[in-house]
């Protein structure tokens with residue numbers, strides 16, 4: 411394990427007002443997706459069979475799973491607030507209770523949410539478990555931010571549909587329609603990724619941490635973050651003064667076209683990097699680990715960040 415002694419970087423709660431708003435919004439969403447009297451649900455919804463209970467560990471996947479399942483699922487998302495850091499999450503007894511009725515548990519895996527896999531094994535015995543990391547071949551130790559990879563989003567979505575079809579074979583047609591509808595809904599996101607790839611590939615970026623790296627790769631950006639700095643960020647430790655200086659020199663010397671800043675981390679190191687970028691006139695694009703407060707859907711969240719990236723790189727989006 412890495413040393414966690416007094417790092418200058420730590421993940422933070424988002425500002426109170428936006429955090430509360432996000433919690434309220436997500437509670438509303440959660441209430442909608444999991445409400446309804448179970449006995450009547452099969453008759454009132456479009457699902458041709460009784461819905462299955464699905465527990466999703468984190469909201470980065472929760473919205474996608476809800477839409478893939480539609481009326482054929484009751485989805486409960488455990489971490490549905492941007493004021494909670496999924497990396498260091500400790501489940502509550504109430505969280506364990508959410509797993510008890512689950513037919514399917516969806517976890518990110520890649521050691522991002524090990525608590526959820528443990529609860530699935532202990533509290534949801536007999537439930538199917540879909541591990542996104544296993545689906546895409548991301549082992550423990552890999553960059554776990556799989557929802558930032560457009561390819562992984564598609565592959566995990568396909569796997570969720572297959573799993574739901576296994577649990578509800580009579581709902582196959584309905585579930586296929588839901589999968590196709592999601593692809594259509596994601597078009598603004600996939601189109602923007604394609605446009606950036608065409609027009610911005612080869613441009614350079616640096617990042618205060620690696621949350622956005624899969625997306626940066628997907629659009630062909632070249633990572634100029636000093637390797638030692640990136641490694642320290644991934645371990646929640648401090649970079650060496652030499653790595654910090656190398657990063658700041660690269661920004662000041664305009665070797666980096668855009669700085670990607672995860673606003674859900676705080677600390678003097680990311681602040682110094684950001685300050686250097688601002689001083690040098692290098693555009694800063696803000697991204698978040700979890701679904702941004704106020705975003706109405708996964709693609710709404712991603713498109714707004716990608717639009718900012720396009721602007722920063724002078725791509726007409």
Ligand SMILES: [Zn+2]
Nearest residue numbers: 497555621699
């Ligand atoms: Zn993270």
